[in-house]
Amino acid sequence: MKRPFQKLTYLYLLIGLGMTLFLVHCGLTALTVTVPTQAKANEIATFYMHSGAEPQIEEPNTYTTQLLAGIMVPKSWNARKNAVLTYTSSKGNGTLRMIPDAETEPVSGLSWHEAAKKMFGIGPNLIDDFEWIIYRSTQSFTFVNNEHQTADLSFDVKVECRVGPENMLASLGFYVGSSIENLRPEDTDYKKYTFSNPLEIIEGEGDLIDFVNPQLGTVQPVKSLDNDIVTLTFDAGVTNTDLDDMDEIYLSAKAFDETGQLLDEITTRDDKTKLTDVGGKKFILDLWPRGYFNIQKESRIAKLEYFYTDATGTKKVGYGNTDEPFTYTFRCE
Amino acid sequence: MHMKRLSHWVFTVLSLITLSSCEEEMSNIVTDETAKDVTGNWKVLKLTRNGEDLSKRLDLNDFQISFKTDGTYSLSEQLPFVVNDAGNYTLSDPQFPFSLILQPEGETTEVPVKFQFPVVKGKRQLSLTFSLGCSSNTYQFDFERQN
Numbered sequence: 001m002k003r004p005f006q007k008l009t010y011l012y013l014l015i016g017l018g019m020t021l022f023l024v025h026c027g028l029t030a031l032t033v034t035v036p037t038q039a040k041a042n043e044i045a046t047f048y049m050h051s052g053a054e055p056q057i058e059e060p061n062t063y064t065t066q067l068l069a070g071i072m073v074p075k076s077w078n079a080r081k082n083a084v085l086t087y088t089s090s091k092g093n094g095t096l097r098m099i100p101d102a103e104t105e106p107v108s109g110l111s112w113h114e115a116a117k118k119m120f121g122i123g124p125n126l127i128d129d130f131e132w133i134i135y136r137s138t139q140s141f142t143f144v145n146n147e148h149q150t151a152d153l154s155f156d157v158k159v160e161c162r163v164g165p166e167n168m169l170a171s172l173g174f175y176v177g178s179s180i181e182n183l184r185p186e187d188t189d190y191k192k193y194t195f196s197n198p199l200e201i202i203e204g205e206g207d208l209i210d211f212v213n214p215q216l217g218t219v220q221p222v223k224s225l226d227n228d229i230v231t232l233t234f235d236a237g238v239t240n241t242d243l244d245d246m247d248e249i250y251l252s253a254k255a256f257d258e259t260g261q262l263l264d265e266i267t268t269r270d271d272k273t274k275l276t277d278v279g280g281k282k283f284i285l286d287l288w289p290r291g292y293f294n295i296q297k298e299s300r301i302a303k304l305e306y307f308y309t310d311a312t313g314t315k316k317v318g319y320g321n322t323d324e325p326f327t328y329t330f331r332c333e
Numbered sequence: 334m335h336m337k338r339l340s341h342w343v344f345t346v347l348s349l350i351t352l353s354s355c356e357e358e359m360s361n362i363v364t365d366e367t368a369k370d371v372t373g374n375w376k377v378l379k380l381t382r383n384g385e386d387l388s389k390r391l392d393l394n395d396f397q398i399s400f401k402t403d404g405t406y407s408l409s410e411q412l413p414f415v416v417n418d419a420g421n422y423t424l425s426d427p428q429f430p431f432s433l434i435l436q437p438e439g440e441t442t443e444v445p446v447k448f449q450f451p452v453v454k455g456k457r458q459l460s461l462t463f464s465l466g467c468s469s470n471t472y473q474f475d476f477e478r479q480n
Contacts, residue, residue, distance in 0.1 A: 075469070221383065225466030229382055229391070229413055276390065286390045288413040297417070332467035 027054050027189030029154070033174050035196035041204025045163050047071075051176045051192055052154035055143035062144050065178045067137040069096050069157045070116050070193070072123070072173025074211075075131050075223075076333070077164040085135045089155035096135035096157070106182045115183050116175060123195030124171045125211040129222035136179050163201050168209040172196045207327070214238040216317065217308065217326040225330045226255075226289040226301035234308045234317075237281035242315040243308060249275045249283045252316065253306035254325075255293040263301060264293040269313055283308075289330075304328045368427040369450055371400045375459050375476035382472050398476065406435065413472075415463040416444055424448065433461060 029052040039045035049069060057063050067087060073079045085096040105115035116132035147153060157176065173195050177183075181190040198212045209222070216238050220231045234249055243249060250269040257263050266273060272292070275283035289301050305325040307316040319326045377393040379386065397409040400422060407419040420437040424430035425445070433448040449460040459476040 221467070221470050223467050223469055227413060228466030228470050229387060229472070284390070286387060291411060291413065330466075332469065 027056075028052065028176060028178070028192050029054055031174060031176055031192035031194050033172075033194060033196050035172060035199055037197070038200045038202055039163050041163060041165050041167065041201050043163065044160050045199075047159040047161070047172065047174070047196070049157040049159070049174050049176055050154065051157075052148070052152075053141075053143055054148050055145060055153070057143065057145040062142055064140055064142040065180045066140050067096065067155070067157075068099075068112075068134060068175070068177035068179050069137075069159075070112075070132055070134040070173070070175035070177075071159055071161070072116075072120065072130050072132045072175075072195075073161065074164060074166075074168065074170055075129050076166055077161060079131070079161050080133055083133065083159060083161040085157060085159050087137060087155055087157045089141075090152045091141050091155075092139060094137055094139045096137050099134050099136050107184045112183075119183050119185070119191075120173055120175060120193050123173055126214060127209075127211050127218060127220070127222055129211070130170075130173070132173065132175070134175070165205045166201065166209055167204040167206060168201045168211065169198050169213070170201075170209075170211040171198050206329070216241070216321060217306075217319070219328045223332050225332065226295065229286060229288050230328075232275070232285045232287070232306070234275060234283045235281065236283065239321055241317045241321050243310055243317050246310050246315075247277070248311045249277075250309045250311065250313070251275060251285055251306055252309050252313070253304055255289065255295070255301045256303045256305070257299060258302040263295060263299055266293065267313065269309065269311060275308070300330075302330055304330075366428040369424060369430055371422075371424070371433070371450070371459060372402050374399045374479040376479050377474055378458065378477045379475040380472065383470055397479065413465050414474075415446055415461075415465065 031049060031051045033050070034048040036045065055063055069085055069087070071079065071083060071085075073083070080098065087094060087096065099112045101111045101113065103112060104110060105112045108115040108118060110118065112134040113132050116134050120132060122128050122130050143153070173193065175191065175193040177191045181187065183191060214235055214237070216235060218233045218235070220233070221228065224230050232251060236243060236246075236249075250273045252267045252273070254265045255263045273285075275285045278284050289295070289304070293301065295301060305327050307318050307325055309316040318324045375398050377388070377396050379388045380391065380393060381387065393412070395410055396412045399407050399409075404421050404423065405419065406422045408414060408417075411417065416435050416437045418437040418439070420435060420440070422436070423434045425432040425434060425448070430448050430450070432445040435444045435446060436442070437444070447462040449462075451458050451460065457478060459478070460473060461476070462471060462473045464470055465472055
């Protein structure tokens with residue numbers, strides 16, 4: 001009874017060894033991207049990914065796969081609905097389709113989109129309001145050993161995406177991979193990803209949302225309502241201000257409703273308004289706006305205007321280190 | 334050679350018998366899952382926002398939710414929560430609930446909340462997941478029962 005199991009074990013070992021040899025010697029070339037420095041809000045922008053295949057396959061001498069390509073863009077672009085990905089290559093041209101959410105990436109057990117977010121992160125962006133979206137080519141490709149030595153196996157992926165209504169400065173993420181692989185951390189051959197130089201969206205709505213440069217004051221989550229718990233951060237390391245070397249930083253804030261009417265103003269300096277020093281010259285304050293300002297049931301806070309002050313309240317810092325207050329508008333879209 | 338073939342057949346038949354007997358045993362097991370009892374006072378142990386732990390940064394010591402045997406619940410103080418007022422509660426299923434349904438007094442709308450009831454270090458925890466403002470922001474409250 002022992003022998004069939006032994007044979008099975010040998011078979012698994014052989015398959016494992018074969019797969020290892022097969023995987024070690026094949027891969028993709030470095031990924032480069034072409035992204036404009038500016039794009040107009042609500043218009044379609046075009047980005048390109050450039051890469052290629054290097055099939056050094058020992059066994060079984062051919063490798064058949066589909067192309068994976070991914071983008072990391074601001075959530076507000078709604079790219080899942082409006083991005084279109086196509087590719088051109090010496091092996092043919094075609095389209096890529098978004099991988100369904102229900103399909104899991106084998107290593108992480110997450111959807112491919114969540115797995116990519118977990119693995120690649122948000123690159124040089126400092127505020128997280130981005131989503132990774134992974135696509136797969138509808139066609140398959142077969143490579144033979146050392147094919148790249150005699151043929152051009154480079155390919156380009158074209159991304160066309162409407163960029164959303166907001167003015168912003170953001171670095172975008174890009175990924176190419178092979179469908180029969182996974183996102184295992186140690187692999188550097190089959191997953192290539194990079195982040196673009198900052199892209200500025202112009203002629204759109206609202207103040208510039210700067211994801212790339214350190215900000216004196218930020219609010220997380222980027223999208224929230226007055227019943228969310230928000231975290232206000234003052235980063236004293238960004239530039240020299242009147243609050244340099246202060247041990248205690250306080251919030252001085254006003255809450256307005258949709259009509260612009262002042263609902264409440266809190267300028268006291270006490271435990272409630274004191275920010276917590278979290279190191280690295282950063283101070284944070286977590287607050288539930290409705291409770292912080294004691295808002296009545298029928299009222300809604302639409303906007304906050306605020307400054308950061310010292311313990312005496314005489315020194316204060318506003319948006320961009322000016323006398324203008326920081327502003328935060330509560331919204332989900 | 335003949336013996337080898339015979340042994341394979343015996344092995345296959347025995348395996349099938351074993352498997353089929355397992356199936357019968359499984360179908361005969363009576364599921365005796367107890368109804369989930371959430372009554373009592375529950376205190377916040379952990380609060381996460383989009384996976385980020387906020388419990389050490391926010392003072393949640395005074396926030397409690399109480400579930401009574403008469404099907405009512407109450408909140409100890411005003412804090413960010415999926416409902417603001419006391420009311421009635423039900424579980425989506427007495428034995429295998431996947432949501433806790435809250436209905437604040439005077440309101441007709443029921444508020445379903447994702448419900449988990451894990452045992453952690455020998456103690457039941459009540460874990461409720463919901464959004465407070467934007468649906469893109471998810472909060473998970475983990476409660477422990479107060480004695």
